[in-house]
Amino acid sequence: MTDLVAIARSLFVKGKGILAADESVHTATTRLANYGVPASAETRRQYRALFLRAPEIERYLSGVILFSETLLEKGNDKKLFSESLASRGVSPGVKVDLGTEPFSASPQEFITNGLIGLSERLLEFKKQGAVFTKWRAVVRIDGDTLPSAQALHENAKRLASYAKEAQAAGLVPLLEPEVLHEGKHSRARARAVIAETLKTLFSVLDEFSVDRAGIILKTSMALSGSESGKHDTPEEVAEDTLAVLMENVPPQVAGIVFLSGGQTPDEATENLAAIARRAKTVNAPWPLTFSYARALQEEALALWKGKEENVSSARSAFLGRLAKVSAALN
Ligand code: 13P
Numbered sequence: 001m002t003d004l005v006a007i008a009r010s011l012f013v014k015g016k017g018i019l020a021a022d023e024s025v026h027t028a029t030t031r032l033a034n035y036g037v038p039a040s041a042e043t044r045r046q047y048r049a050l051f052l053r054a055p056e057i058e059r060y061l062s063g064v065i066l067f068s069e070t071l072l073e074k075g076n077d078k079k080l081f082s083e084s085l086a087s088r089g090v091s092p093g094v095k096v097d098l099g100t101e102p103f104s105a106s107p108q109e110f111i112t113n114g115l116i117g118l119s120e121r122l123l124e125f126k127k128q129g130a131v132f133t134k135w136r137a138v139v140r141i142d143g144d145t146l147p148s149a150q151a152l153h154e155n156a157k158r159l160a161s162y163a164k165e166a167q168a169a170g171l172v173p174l175l176e177p178e179v180l181h182e183g184k185h186s187r188a189r190a191r192a193v194i195a196e197t198l199k200t201l202f203s204v205l206d207e208f209s210v211d212r213a214g215i216i217l218k219t220s221m222a223l224s225g226s227e228s229g230k231h232d233t234p235e236e237v238a239e240d241t242l243a244v245l246m247e248n249v250p251p252q253v254a255g256i257v258f259l260s261g262g263q264t265p266d267e268a269t270e271n272l273a274a275i276a277r278r279a280k281t282v283n284a285p286w287p288l289t290f291s292y293a294r295a296l297q298e299e300a301l302a303l304w305k306g307k308e309e310n311v312s313s314a315r316s317a318f319l320g321r322l323a324k325v326s327a328a329l330n
Contacts, residue, residue, distance in 0.1 A: 004214040007131055008172045008254035011091060012287035015326045016062040018257055020293035021051055022095035022134065024067060037306035045073050050304055052081045054315040060322035063091040071128045082129035093132035094125045100138055109151040112137045115161055122169040132172035135162040139179045141193050156201045160208040167214055176218035177201055181261040183225035187232055191222040191240045198248035212252040218291055220261050221271055234274030242278045251285035260295030265321055268295035273328035290325050
């Protein structure tokens with residue numbers, strides 16, 4: 001377990017964070033289509049290479065979360081992506097859940113699948129070079145009715161089972177109960193739902209005897225819903241986000257990372273900067289950093305458009321955004 005704690009902590013290096021590059025085939029297909037790139041195994045590989053083989057990412061990234069297919073793929077240099085990342089000091093992680101499906105007890109909500117066969121898959125991922133893993137659950141807010149306590153509890157049980165198995169396999173679990181930004185809710189409601197989600201999660205993690213010091217939490221920021229018509233200031237986001245984390249996340253947790261959740265790259269950067277400032281003021285007990293997908297990728301994808309001649313300018317945009325997000329942590 002000491003090793004796991006050390007690996008988890010090693011992902012929190014000053015000024016560095018984690019790139020989420022673990023879009024499923026379905027999500028990658030939609031993302032590429034948004035930029036006019038037809039999806040195939042090869043365009044997905046090129047999409048991954050755009051980010052994973054960009055020069056100097058090791059200045060800003062301690063880790064990357066990969067999709068399982070990418071763990072077995074190579075860059076144009078014929079080296080496995082996982083090996084070239086590791087040789088540059090960037091730890092490879094992998095998404096191990098198998099996506100969501102409607103929850104039978106409350107069909108407007110989702111539960112995450114992937115526990116069947118998980119221990120075998122974890123051993124394979126470990127052989128393939130992964131040192132940490134991710135499991136994502138989604139929490140949907142709708143008025144005062146959703147999320148249901150039942151869905152929160154079922155997702156927490158699955159996150160805890162996964163975390164227990166990952167730790168047993170010697171892989172750091174990164175637990176992502178994502179409270180969705182989509183919706184008309186207020187920031188106060190988002191904060192209350194994040195609180196409920198975390199309370200449920202940590203109580204179930206204790207029931208399952210998961211070692212808190214050997215997990216990473218990936219969380220949403222407390223934001224007004226994307227259809228609320230309200231735009232929060234970074235200070236408001238930071239105050240509510242730190243308050244809900246201080247109240248509900250045990251101090252032993254190895255560290256906390258944030259998802260971008262559909263914020264623009266600038267919003268995700270400015271909100272992170274305010275959160276990092278506030279964390280110092282309130283003496284937050286855990287290290288904090290980013291683990292963004294869209295906020296880091298968006299500007300580069302808009303330039304790339306699937307064309308080899310745009311790779312260099314797209315990578316410059318990616319590096320530029322990484323530099324800004326990294327500076328936000330100071
Ligand atoms: P976004 O930063 O695009 O929200 O993605 C993070 C992530 O890992 C979603 O599972």
